[in-house]
Amino acid sequence: MKRVLRTSVVVILAIIVLAGCSPPPEERVTASLPATAVEEIPLPSPTLKGETSLEETLALRRSVRSFTTEALTMTEIGQLLWAAQGITREWGGRTAPSAGALYPLEMYVATADGLYHYVPRGHKLLVESTADLRPALWSAGLKQDAIRQAPAVFVIAAVYARTEAKYGARAERYVHLEAGHAAQNLLLQAVALELGGVPIGAFYDDQVQAALSLPPDHTPLYLIPIGHPQE
Ligand SMILES: Cc1cc2nc3c(=O)[nH]c(=O)nc-3n(C[C@H](O)[C@H](O)[C@H](O)COP(=O)(O)O)c2cc1C
Incomplete structure:
Protein backbone atom coordinates (compact mmCIF):
# COMPACT_ATOMS: atom_id res chain seq x y z
CA MET A 1 0.00 0.00 0.00
CA LEU A 33 6.77 31.41 -35.92
CA PRO A 34 10.14 31.74 -37.67
CA ALA A 35 12.48 34.18 -35.92
CA THR A 36 12.63 36.35 -39.07
CA ALA A 37 8.86 36.48 -39.70
CA VAL A 38 7.97 39.53 -41.79
CA GLU A 39 4.63 41.21 -42.09
CA GLU A 40 2.54 40.21 -45.12
CA ILE A 41 0.05 42.50 -46.85
CA PRO A 42 -2.56 40.81 -49.06
CA LEU A 43 -3.24 42.80 -52.24
CA PRO A 44 -6.72 43.34 -53.71
CA SER A 45 -7.45 41.01 -56.63
CA PRO A 46 -6.35 42.58 -59.92
CA THR A 47 -8.94 44.00 -62.30
CA LEU A 48 -9.10 42.22 -65.66
CA LYS A 49 -11.19 44.88 -67.44
CA GLY A 50 -10.06 48.45 -68.09
CA GLU A 51 -11.54 51.56 -69.62
CA THR A 52 -8.70 52.18 -72.11
CA SER A 53 -8.02 49.83 -75.01
CA LEU A 54 -4.56 48.35 -75.50
CA GLU A 55 -4.16 50.40 -78.68
CA GLU A 56 -5.06 53.65 -76.90
CA THR A 57 -2.71 52.77 -74.04
CA LEU A 58 0.15 52.17 -76.49
CA ALA A 59 -0.57 55.47 -78.26
CA LEU A 60 -0.74 57.40 -74.97
CA ARG A 61 2.44 56.03 -73.35
CA ARG A 62 5.19 58.61 -72.90
CA SER A 63 7.91 58.76 -70.23
CA VAL A 64 6.68 60.89 -67.32
CA ARG A 65 9.24 62.37 -64.91
CA SER A 66 7.16 64.87 -62.88
CA PHE A 67 4.48 63.79 -60.44
CA THR A 68 1.96 65.29 -58.03
CA THR A 69 2.34 64.42 -54.33
CA GLU A 70 -0.72 62.12 -54.42
CA ALA A 71 0.17 58.65 -53.10
CA LEU A 72 -0.73 55.48 -54.97
CA THR A 73 -3.40 53.26 -53.39
CA MET A 74 -2.67 49.63 -52.51
CA THR A 75 -5.15 48.70 -55.27
CA GLU A 76 -3.05 50.63 -57.82
CA ILE A 77 0.22 49.19 -56.48
CA GLY A 78 -1.25 45.67 -56.63
CA GLN A 79 -2.54 46.18 -60.16
CA LEU A 80 0.86 47.49 -61.35
CA LEU A 81 2.76 44.58 -59.77
CA TRP A 82 0.28 42.11 -61.24
CA ALA A 83 0.80 43.63 -64.69
CA ALA A 84 4.56 43.20 -64.32
CA GLN A 85 4.76 39.71 -62.79
CA GLY A 86 1.29 38.54 -61.73
CA ILE A 87 0.33 34.87 -61.94
CA THR A 88 -2.36 34.20 -64.54
CA ARG A 89 -2.38 30.38 -64.67
CA GLU A 90 -2.66 27.74 -61.95
CA TRP A 91 0.71 26.23 -63.03
CA GLY A 92 2.41 29.57 -62.38
CA GLY A 93 2.34 31.25 -65.82
CA ARG A 94 2.66 35.02 -65.49
CA THR A 95 1.63 38.20 -67.33
CA ALA A 96 5.13 38.48 -68.85
CA PRO A 97 6.88 35.68 -70.75
CA SER A 98 9.91 33.98 -69.19
CA ALA A 99 12.60 31.81 -70.83
CA GLY A 100 11.91 28.23 -69.74
CA ALA A 101 9.23 29.58 -67.34
CA LEU A 102 12.04 29.98 -64.79
CA TYR A 103 10.92 33.44 -63.59
CA PRO A 104 14.17 35.11 -62.54
CA LEU A 105 12.62 38.53 -61.79
CA GLU A 106 11.87 39.91 -58.32
CA MET A 107 9.79 43.06 -57.90
CA TYR A 108 10.12 45.60 -55.10
CA VAL A 109 8.31 48.89 -54.51
CA ALA A 110 9.55 51.78 -52.35
CA THR A 111 7.00 54.29 -51.05
CA ALA A 112 6.87 56.87 -48.24
CA ASP A 113 5.67 54.04 -45.96
CA GLY A 114 8.38 51.50 -46.63
CA LEU A 115 9.85 48.90 -48.93
CA TYR A 116 7.71 45.99 -50.12
CA HIS A 117 8.68 42.78 -51.91
CA TYR A 118 6.06 41.33 -54.29
CA VAL A 119 5.13 37.65 -53.92
CA PRO A 120 3.33 36.60 -57.14
CA ARG A 121 1.97 33.33 -55.66
CA GLY A 122 -0.85 34.60 -53.46
CA HIS A 123 -0.56 38.17 -54.86
CA LYS A 124 0.81 39.75 -51.69
CA LEU A 125 3.55 41.99 -50.34
CA LEU A 126 6.23 41.31 -47.76
CA VAL A 127 7.17 44.37 -45.71
CA GLU A 128 10.95 44.63 -45.98
CA SER A 129 11.29 48.02 -44.28
CA THR A 130 9.02 50.70 -42.82
CA ALA A 131 11.46 53.50 -43.71
CA ASP A 132 11.14 55.81 -46.73
CA LEU A 133 14.06 54.57 -48.86
CA ARG A 134 13.30 56.79 -51.87
CA PRO A 135 15.90 59.47 -50.92
CA ALA A 136 18.59 56.75 -50.80
CA LEU A 137 17.37 55.42 -54.16
CA TRP A 138 17.44 58.95 -55.58
CA SER A 139 21.06 59.30 -54.51
CA ALA A 140 21.92 55.88 -56.02
CA GLY A 141 20.08 56.90 -59.21
CA LEU A 142 22.33 59.85 -60.08
CA LYS A 143 19.92 62.18 -58.23
CA GLN A 144 17.33 61.99 -61.00
CA ASP A 145 14.35 63.96 -59.70
CA ALA A 146 11.72 61.49 -60.89
CA ILE A 147 12.97 59.02 -58.26
CA ARG A 148 12.61 61.51 -55.40
CA GLN A 149 9.29 62.93 -56.60
CA ALA A 150 7.36 59.76 -57.43
CA PRO A 151 5.07 58.35 -54.72
CA ALA A 152 6.22 54.85 -55.68
CA VAL A 153 9.47 53.60 -57.16
CA PHE A 154 9.18 50.10 -58.59
CA VAL A 155 12.39 48.09 -58.75
CA ILE A 156 12.91 45.15 -61.08
CA ALA A 157 15.69 42.91 -59.81
CA ALA A 158 16.88 39.57 -61.19
CA VAL A 159 18.29 36.33 -59.84
CA TYR A 160 20.46 35.26 -62.81
CA ALA A 161 21.20 31.81 -61.33
CA ARG A 162 17.60 30.67 -61.89
CA THR A 163 17.97 31.07 -65.65
CA GLU A 164 21.68 30.15 -65.80
CA ALA A 165 20.90 26.72 -64.35
CA LYS A 166 19.23 25.83 -67.68
CA TYR A 167 20.67 28.27 -70.24
CA GLY A 168 24.25 28.94 -69.08
CA ALA A 169 25.87 31.94 -70.75
CA ARG A 170 22.70 32.71 -72.74
CA ALA A 171 20.90 33.51 -69.47
CA GLU A 172 22.16 37.08 -69.19
CA ARG A 173 20.49 38.00 -72.48
CA TYR A 174 17.26 36.21 -71.52
CA VAL A 175 17.03 37.88 -68.11
CA HIS A 176 17.49 41.35 -69.61
CA LEU A 177 14.86 40.68 -72.27
CA GLU A 178 12.46 39.57 -69.52
CA ALA A 179 13.07 42.73 -67.51
CA GLY A 180 12.03 44.66 -70.65
CA HIS A 181 8.80 42.65 -70.94
CA ALA A 182 7.92 43.24 -67.28
CA ALA A 183 8.83 46.94 -67.44
CA GLN A 184 6.67 47.56 -70.50
CA ASN A 185 3.72 45.75 -68.89
CA LEU A 186 4.13 47.96 -65.82
CA LEU A 187 4.40 51.17 -67.85
CA LEU A 188 1.35 50.34 -69.98
CA GLN A 189 -0.67 49.41 -66.90
CA ALA A 190 0.30 52.80 -65.42
CA VAL A 191 -1.10 54.57 -68.48
CA ALA A 192 -4.32 52.53 -68.27
CA LEU A 193 -4.69 53.68 -64.64
CA GLU A 194 -4.10 57.32 -65.70
CA LEU A 195 -0.70 57.23 -64.02
CA GLY A 196 2.69 57.80 -65.58
CA GLY A 197 6.25 56.59 -65.13
CA VAL A 198 9.72 56.34 -66.58
CA PRO A 199 12.07 53.37 -66.86
CA ILE A 200 15.43 54.32 -65.34
CA GLY A 201 18.57 52.38 -66.16
CA ALA A 202 21.15 54.93 -65.01
CA PHE A 203 22.05 54.10 -61.39
CA TYR A 204 24.83 52.58 -59.32
CA ASP A 205 23.92 48.90 -58.90
CA ASP A 206 25.82 48.50 -55.62
CA GLN A 207 24.25 51.63 -54.13
CA VAL A 208 20.70 50.52 -55.02
CA GLN A 209 21.45 47.09 -53.58
CA ALA A 210 22.77 48.68 -50.36
CA ALA A 211 19.96 51.27 -50.10
CA LEU A 212 17.30 48.53 -50.23
CA SER A 213 19.35 45.85 -48.38
CA LEU A 214 18.62 43.47 -51.26
CA PRO A 215 19.82 39.86 -50.99
CA PRO A 216 23.24 39.57 -52.72
CA ASP A 217 21.79 37.56 -55.63
CA HIS A 218 18.98 40.10 -56.36
CA THR A 219 20.61 42.35 -58.97
CA PRO A 220 18.68 45.57 -59.65
CA LEU A 221 18.03 46.12 -63.38
CA TYR A 222 15.45 48.89 -63.53
CA LEU A 223 14.06 51.65 -61.29
CA ILE A 224 10.59 52.72 -62.41
CA PRO A 225 9.15 55.76 -60.60
CA ILE A 226 5.36 55.91 -61.03
CA GLY A 227 2.80 58.48 -59.93
CA HIS A 228 0.07 60.88 -60.99
CA PRO A 229 1.49 62.96 -63.85
CA GLN A 230 2.02 66.66 -63.16
CA GLU A 231 0.33 68.44 -66.06
C1 LIG B 1 17.02 50.89 -71.08
C2 LIG B 1 16.48 52.28 -70.82
C3 LIG B 1 17.08 53.06 -69.85
C4 LIG B 1 16.56 54.33 -69.58
N1 LIG B 1 17.12 55.07 -68.57
C5 LIG B 1 16.63 56.28 -68.28
C6 LIG B 1 17.18 57.05 -67.22
O1 LIG B 1 18.11 56.66 -66.54
N2 LIG B 1 16.61 58.25 -66.96
C7 LIG B 1 15.54 58.73 -67.68
O2 LIG B 1 15.07 59.84 -67.38
N3 LIG B 1 15.00 58.03 -68.69
C8 LIG B 1 15.51 56.82 -69.00
N4 LIG B 1 14.95 56.07 -70.00
C9 LIG B 1 13.77 56.59 -70.74
C10 LIG B 1 14.17 57.17 -72.11
O3 LIG B 1 14.87 58.37 -71.93
C11 LIG B 1 12.88 57.39 -72.91
O4 LIG B 1 12.25 56.17 -73.14
C12 LIG B 1 13.19 58.07 -74.25
O5 LIG B 1 13.56 59.40 -74.07
C13 LIG B 1 11.98 58.02 -75.21
O6 LIG B 1 10.87 58.69 -74.63
P1 LIG B 1 9.47 57.95 -74.36
O7 LIG B 1 9.72 56.90 -73.29
O8 LIG B 1 8.54 59.03 -73.87
O9 LIG B 1 9.02 57.33 -75.61
C14 LIG B 1 15.44 54.82 -70.30
C15 LIG B 1 14.85 54.01 -71.28
C16 LIG B 1 15.35 52.75 -71.53
C17 LIG B 1 14.67 51.89 -72.56
Whole structure:
Protein backbone atom coordinates (compact mmCIF):
# COMPACT_ATOMS: atom_id res chain seq x y z
CA MET A 1 0.00 0.00 0.00
CA LYS A 2 2.87 2.31 1.00
CA ARG A 3 4.58 1.56 -2.34
CA VAL A 4 1.41 2.44 -4.27
CA LEU A 5 1.15 5.73 -2.36
CA ARG A 6 4.82 6.57 -3.03
CA THR A 7 4.40 5.85 -6.76
CA SER A 8 1.26 8.04 -6.92
CA VAL A 9 3.09 10.94 -5.23
CA VAL A 10 5.99 10.63 -7.71
CA VAL A 11 3.59 10.59 -10.70
CA ILE A 12 1.66 13.62 -9.40
CA LEU A 13 4.93 15.53 -8.79
CA ALA A 14 6.13 14.67 -12.32
CA ILE A 15 2.85 15.97 -13.80
CA ILE A 16 3.16 19.24 -11.82
CA VAL A 17 6.81 19.75 -12.94
CA LEU A 18 6.02 18.99 -16.61
CA ALA A 19 2.97 21.28 -16.58
CA GLY A 20 5.15 24.05 -15.14
CA CYS A 21 7.64 23.58 -18.02
CA SER A 22 5.10 23.89 -20.84
CA PRO A 23 4.61 27.52 -21.98
CA PRO A 24 1.20 29.25 -21.80
CA PRO A 25 -0.76 28.94 -25.10
CA GLU A 26 0.17 32.39 -26.48
CA GLU A 27 3.90 31.69 -25.97
CA ARG A 28 3.55 28.42 -27.84
CA VAL A 29 2.04 30.23 -30.85
CA THR A 30 4.88 32.80 -30.92
CA ALA A 31 7.52 30.13 -30.57
CA SER A 32 6.22 28.34 -33.68
CA LEU A 33 6.77 31.41 -35.92
CA PRO A 34 10.14 31.74 -37.67
CA ALA A 35 12.48 34.18 -35.92
CA THR A 36 12.63 36.35 -39.07
CA ALA A 37 8.86 36.48 -39.70
CA VAL A 38 7.97 39.53 -41.79
CA GLU A 39 4.63 41.21 -42.09
CA GLU A 40 2.54 40.21 -45.12
CA ILE A 41 0.05 42.50 -46.85
CA PRO A 42 -2.56 40.81 -49.06
CA LEU A 43 -3.24 42.80 -52.24
CA PRO A 44 -6.72 43.34 -53.71
CA SER A 45 -7.45 41.01 -56.63
CA PRO A 46 -6.35 42.58 -59.92
CA THR A 47 -8.94 44.00 -62.30
CA LEU A 48 -9.10 42.22 -65.66
CA LYS A 49 -11.19 44.88 -67.44
CA GLY A 50 -10.06 48.45 -68.09
CA GLU A 51 -11.54 51.56 -69.62
CA THR A 52 -8.70 52.18 -72.11
CA SER A 53 -8.02 49.83 -75.01
CA LEU A 54 -4.56 48.35 -75.50
CA GLU A 55 -4.16 50.40 -78.68
CA GLU A 56 -5.06 53.65 -76.90
CA THR A 57 -2.71 52.77 -74.04
CA LEU A 58 0.15 52.17 -76.49
CA ALA A 59 -0.57 55.47 -78.26
CA LEU A 60 -0.74 57.40 -74.97
CA ARG A 61 2.44 56.03 -73.35
CA ARG A 62 5.19 58.61 -72.90
CA SER A 63 7.91 58.76 -70.23
CA VAL A 64 6.68 60.89 -67.32
CA ARG A 65 9.24 62.37 -64.91
CA SER A 66 7.16 64.87 -62.88
CA PHE A 67 4.48 63.79 -60.44
CA THR A 68 1.96 65.29 -58.03
CA THR A 69 2.34 64.42 -54.33
CA GLU A 70 -0.72 62.12 -54.42
CA ALA A 71 0.17 58.65 -53.10
CA LEU A 72 -0.73 55.48 -54.97
CA THR A 73 -3.40 53.26 -53.39
CA MET A 74 -2.67 49.63 -52.51
CA THR A 75 -5.15 48.70 -55.27
CA GLU A 76 -3.05 50.63 -57.82
CA ILE A 77 0.22 49.19 -56.48
CA GLY A 78 -1.25 45.67 -56.63
CA GLN A 79 -2.54 46.18 -60.16
CA LEU A 80 0.86 47.49 -61.35
CA LEU A 81 2.76 44.58 -59.77
CA TRP A 82 0.28 42.11 -61.24
CA ALA A 83 0.80 43.63 -64.69
CA ALA A 84 4.56 43.20 -64.32
CA GLN A 85 4.76 39.71 -62.79
CA GLY A 86 1.29 38.54 -61.73
CA ILE A 87 0.33 34.87 -61.94
CA THR A 88 -2.36 34.20 -64.54
CA ARG A 89 -2.38 30.38 -64.67
CA GLU A 90 -2.66 27.74 -61.95
CA TRP A 91 0.71 26.23 -63.03
CA GLY A 92 2.41 29.57 -62.38
CA GLY A 93 2.34 31.25 -65.82
CA ARG A 94 2.66 35.02 -65.49
CA THR A 95 1.63 38.20 -67.33
CA ALA A 96 5.13 38.48 -68.85
CA PRO A 97 6.88 35.68 -70.75
CA SER A 98 9.91 33.98 -69.19
CA ALA A 99 12.60 31.81 -70.83
CA GLY A 100 11.91 28.23 -69.74
CA ALA A 101 9.23 29.58 -67.34
CA LEU A 102 12.04 29.98 -64.79
CA TYR A 103 10.92 33.44 -63.59
CA PRO A 104 14.17 35.11 -62.54
CA LEU A 105 12.62 38.53 -61.79
CA GLU A 106 11.87 39.91 -58.32
CA MET A 107 9.79 43.06 -57.90
CA TYR A 108 10.12 45.60 -55.10
CA VAL A 109 8.31 48.89 -54.51
CA ALA A 110 9.55 51.78 -52.35
CA THR A 111 7.00 54.29 -51.05
CA ALA A 112 6.87 56.87 -48.24
CA ASP A 113 5.67 54.04 -45.96
CA GLY A 114 8.38 51.50 -46.63
CA LEU A 115 9.85 48.90 -48.93
CA TYR A 116 7.71 45.99 -50.12
CA HIS A 117 8.68 42.78 -51.91
CA TYR A 118 6.06 41.33 -54.29
CA VAL A 119 5.13 37.65 -53.92
CA PRO A 120 3.33 36.60 -57.14
CA ARG A 121 1.97 33.33 -55.66
CA GLY A 122 -0.85 34.60 -53.46
CA HIS A 123 -0.56 38.17 -54.86
CA LYS A 124 0.81 39.75 -51.69
CA LEU A 125 3.55 41.99 -50.34
CA LEU A 126 6.23 41.31 -47.76
CA VAL A 127 7.17 44.37 -45.71
CA GLU A 128 10.95 44.63 -45.98
CA SER A 129 11.29 48.02 -44.28
CA THR A 130 9.02 50.70 -42.82
CA ALA A 131 11.46 53.50 -43.71
CA ASP A 132 11.14 55.81 -46.73
CA LEU A 133 14.06 54.57 -48.86
CA ARG A 134 13.30 56.79 -51.87
CA PRO A 135 15.90 59.47 -50.92
CA ALA A 136 18.59 56.75 -50.80
CA LEU A 137 17.37 55.42 -54.16
CA TRP A 138 17.44 58.95 -55.58
CA SER A 139 21.06 59.30 -54.51
CA ALA A 140 21.92 55.88 -56.02
CA GLY A 141 20.08 56.90 -59.21
CA LEU A 142 22.33 59.85 -60.08
CA LYS A 143 19.92 62.18 -58.23
CA GLN A 144 17.33 61.99 -61.00
CA ASP A 145 14.35 63.96 -59.70
CA ALA A 146 11.72 61.49 -60.89
CA ILE A 147 12.97 59.02 -58.26
CA ARG A 148 12.61 61.51 -55.40
CA GLN A 149 9.29 62.93 -56.60
CA ALA A 150 7.36 59.76 -57.43
CA PRO A 151 5.07 58.35 -54.72
CA ALA A 152 6.22 54.85 -55.68
CA VAL A 153 9.47 53.60 -57.16
CA PHE A 154 9.18 50.10 -58.59
CA VAL A 155 12.39 48.09 -58.75
CA ILE A 156 12.91 45.15 -61.08
CA ALA A 157 15.69 42.91 -59.81
CA ALA A 158 16.88 39.57 -61.19
CA VAL A 159 18.29 36.33 -59.84
CA TYR A 160 20.46 35.26 -62.81
CA ALA A 161 21.20 31.81 -61.33
CA ARG A 162 17.60 30.67 -61.89
CA THR A 163 17.97 31.07 -65.65
CA GLU A 164 21.68 30.15 -65.80
CA ALA A 165 20.90 26.72 -64.35
CA LYS A 166 19.23 25.83 -67.68
CA TYR A 167 20.67 28.27 -70.24
CA GLY A 168 24.25 28.94 -69.08
CA ALA A 169 25.87 31.94 -70.75
CA ARG A 170 22.70 32.71 -72.74
CA ALA A 171 20.90 33.51 -69.47
CA GLU A 172 22.16 37.08 -69.19
CA ARG A 173 20.49 38.00 -72.48
CA TYR A 174 17.26 36.21 -71.52
CA VAL A 175 17.03 37.88 -68.11
CA HIS A 176 17.49 41.35 -69.61
CA LEU A 177 14.86 40.68 -72.27
CA GLU A 178 12.46 39.57 -69.52
CA ALA A 179 13.07 42.73 -67.51
CA GLY A 180 12.03 44.66 -70.65
CA HIS A 181 8.80 42.65 -70.94
CA ALA A 182 7.92 43.24 -67.28
CA ALA A 183 8.83 46.94 -67.44
CA GLN A 184 6.67 47.56 -70.50
CA ASN A 185 3.72 45.75 -68.89
CA LEU A 186 4.13 47.96 -65.82
CA LEU A 187 4.40 51.17 -67.85
CA LEU A 188 1.35 50.34 -69.98
CA GLN A 189 -0.67 49.41 -66.90
CA ALA A 190 0.30 52.80 -65.42
CA VAL A 191 -1.10 54.57 -68.48
CA ALA A 192 -4.32 52.53 -68.27
CA LEU A 193 -4.69 53.68 -64.64
CA GLU A 194 -4.10 57.32 -65.70
CA LEU A 195 -0.70 57.23 -64.02
CA GLY A 196 2.69 57.80 -65.58
CA GLY A 197 6.25 56.59 -65.13
CA VAL A 198 9.72 56.34 -66.58
CA PRO A 199 12.07 53.37 -66.86
CA ILE A 200 15.43 54.32 -65.34
CA GLY A 201 18.57 52.38 -66.16
CA ALA A 202 21.15 54.93 -65.01
CA PHE A 203 22.05 54.10 -61.39
CA TYR A 204 24.83 52.58 -59.32
CA ASP A 205 23.92 48.90 -58.90
CA ASP A 206 25.82 48.50 -55.62
CA GLN A 207 24.25 51.63 -54.13
CA VAL A 208 20.70 50.52 -55.02
CA GLN A 209 21.45 47.09 -53.58
CA ALA A 210 22.77 48.68 -50.36
CA ALA A 211 19.96 51.27 -50.10
CA LEU A 212 17.30 48.53 -50.23
CA SER A 213 19.35 45.85 -48.38
CA LEU A 214 18.62 43.47 -51.26
CA PRO A 215 19.82 39.86 -50.99
CA PRO A 216 23.24 39.57 -52.72
CA ASP A 217 21.79 37.56 -55.63
CA HIS A 218 18.98 40.10 -56.36
CA THR A 219 20.61 42.35 -58.97
CA PRO A 220 18.68 45.57 -59.65
CA LEU A 221 18.03 46.12 -63.38
CA TYR A 222 15.45 48.89 -63.53
CA LEU A 223 14.06 51.65 -61.29
CA ILE A 224 10.59 52.72 -62.41
CA PRO A 225 9.15 55.76 -60.60
CA ILE A 226 5.36 55.91 -61.03
CA GLY A 227 2.80 58.48 -59.93
CA HIS A 228 0.07 60.88 -60.99
CA PRO A 229 1.49 62.96 -63.85
CA GLN A 230 2.02 66.66 -63.16
CA GLU A 231 0.33 68.44 -66.06
C1 LIG B 1 17.02 50.89 -71.08
C2 LIG B 1 16.48 52.28 -70.82
C3 LIG B 1 17.08 53.06 -69.85
C4 LIG B 1 16.56 54.33 -69.58
N1 LIG B 1 17.12 55.07 -68.57
C5 LIG B 1 16.63 56.28 -68.28
C6 LIG B 1 17.18 57.05 -67.22
O1 LIG B 1 18.11 56.66 -66.54
N2 LIG B 1 16.61 58.25 -66.96
C7 LIG B 1 15.54 58.73 -67.68
O2 LIG B 1 15.07 59.84 -67.38
N3 LIG B 1 15.00 58.03 -68.69
C8 LIG B 1 15.51 56.82 -69.00
N4 LIG B 1 14.95 56.07 -70.00
C9 LIG B 1 13.77 56.59 -70.74
C10 LIG B 1 14.17 57.17 -72.11
O3 LIG B 1 14.87 58.37 -71.93
C11 LIG B 1 12.88 57.39 -72.91
O4 LIG B 1 12.25 56.17 -73.14
C12 LIG B 1 13.19 58.07 -74.25
O5 LIG B 1 13.56 59.40 -74.07
C13 LIG B 1 11.98 58.02 -75.21
O6 LIG B 1 10.87 58.69 -74.63
P1 LIG B 1 9.47 57.95 -74.36
O7 LIG B 1 9.72 56.90 -73.29
O8 LIG B 1 8.54 59.03 -73.87
O9 LIG B 1 9.02 57.33 -75.61
C14 LIG B 1 15.44 54.82 -70.30
C15 LIG B 1 14.85 54.01 -71.28
C16 LIG B 1 15.35 52.75 -71.53
C17 LIG B 1 14.67 51.89 -72.56
